[in-house]
Amino acid sequence: MAKSxxxxxxxxxxxxxxxxxxxxxxxxxxxPQARFKSYESEAEAKAAFARGWKAEYKGIPRSxxxxxxxxxAAAKAAAGELPPxxxxxxxxxxxxxxxxxxxxxxxxxxxxxxxxxxxxxPISKGTNNMGEFLAIVHxxxxxxxxxxxxxxxxxSKTAISWVRNxxxxxxxxxxxxTQEIWALVDRAEAWLRVxxxxxxxxxxxxxxxxxxxxxxxxx
Numbered sequence: 168m169a170k171s172x173x174x175x176x177x178x179x180x181x182x183x184x185x186x187x188x189x190x191x192x193x194x195x196x197x198x199p200q201a202r203f204k205s206y207e208s209e210a211e212a213k214a215a216f217a218r219g220w221k222a223e224y225k226g227i228p229r230s231x232x233x234x235x236x237x238x239x240a241a242a243k244a245a246a247g248e249l250p251p252x253x254x255x256x257x258x259x260x261x262x263x264x265x266x267x268x269x270x271x272x273x274x275x276x277x278x279x280x281x282x283x284x285x286x287x288x289p290i291s292k293g294t295n296n297m298g299e300f301l302a303i304v305h306x307x308x309x310x311x312x313x314x315x316x317x318x319x320x321x322x323s324k325t326a327i328s329w330v331r332n333x334x335x336x337x338x339x340x341x342x343x344x345t346q347e348i349w350a351l352v353d354r355a356e357a358w359l360r361v362x363x364x365x366x367x368x369x370x371x372x373x374x375x376x377x378x379x380x381x382x383x384x385x386x
Contacts, residue, residue: 171186172188172205172206172207172343172344173185173186173205173206173207173208173209173211173212174186174187174188174190174191174203174204174205174206174212174291175203175204175205175206175212175215175216175223176191176194176195176201176202176203177202177203177216177219177220177223178198178200178201178202178203178220179194179195179198179201179202179203180193180194180195180198181194182194182216183216184209184212184213184216188205188346188347191203191205195288196288198288199286200288201288201289202220202289203288203289203291204220204223204270204289204291205291205292205344250375250376253278253320253376254278254318254369255278255279256278256279256317257277257278257279257317257318257319257320258275258276258277258278258284258306258309258310258317258318258319258320259275259276259277259278259319259320259321259371259379259380259381260273260274260275260276260299260302260303260305260306260319260320260321260379260381261273261274261299261302261321261322261379261381261382261383262295262298262299262302262323262383263383264293264294264295264298267294267295268292268293268294268339268345269292269293270289270290270291270292270293271289271290271292271293271294271295271297271298271348272286272287272288272289272290272298273286273287273298273299273301273302273305274286274287274302274381274383275302275305275306275309275381276380276381277380278320278380281380284309285305285306285309287301287302287305290347290348290351291344291347291348292344292345292347292348293339293345293347293348294337294339295323296323296325296326296329296337297326297335297337297339297348297352298348299321299322299323299325299326300323300326300329300330300335300352300355301348301351301352301355302321302326302381303319303321303326303327303330303368304330304355304358304359305355306319306366307319307330307358307359307362307364307366308358308362310364310366311362311364315366316365316366317366318366318367318368318369319366319367319368319369320369320370320371320379320380321368321369321370321371321379322370322371322373322379323370324370327368327370330359330368331368333356333359333360334356335352335356337352
């Protein structure tokens with residue numbers, strides 16, 4: 168029998184502590200910048216709720232320096248100052264991860280402008296590469312709906328290989344704490360098995376080009 172968990176929602180439709188994942192989802196799914204996390208006991212959940220999400224999401228709030236760096240990069244992108252080998256009319260994805268494994272979120276942006284095209288709220292526990300895999304598949308599905316053959320950039324060589332193999336080869340255990348991300352991965356793998364796409368998926372050359380345009384600025 169699966170061990171019961173308690174879900175803290177700091178930022179959602181109705182902040183509070185919930186006893187089921189379904190209740191937590193109702194408060195967070197589709198909510199911009201949702202903040203939530205699961206705990207093994209009610210006492211832990213109550214203490215975490217009182218501390219607030221910033222205390223739990225260690226390292227997530229951006230420093231002024233990181234925000235400035237990202238702003239400068241966005242300005243260069245808007246001005247077309249990226250290397251000529253980059254396809255500006257493309258979609259770039261990246262992951263924000265607090266710990267590895269840890270809390271994972273991802274987004275996709277327009278490489279030329281930095282405009283956010285889609286984002287997924289925090290997933291309670293996963294790995295960086297799993298998040299990148301989900302982001303790439305999300306991008307493929309998003310572009311397929313648009314009828315677009317646009318190129319996709321990711322800075323994760325591992326995730327790109329998983330997408331090409333249509334299979335995630337992660338050692339992250341499947342248990343109650345990872346149920347959420349594994350359910351998303353299973354769904355993404357199923358999508359890859361029944362869909363084709365014309366989009367190129369290219370490894371972002373961080374060393375030569377700087378941080379990918381979807382970067383969360385948390386390094």
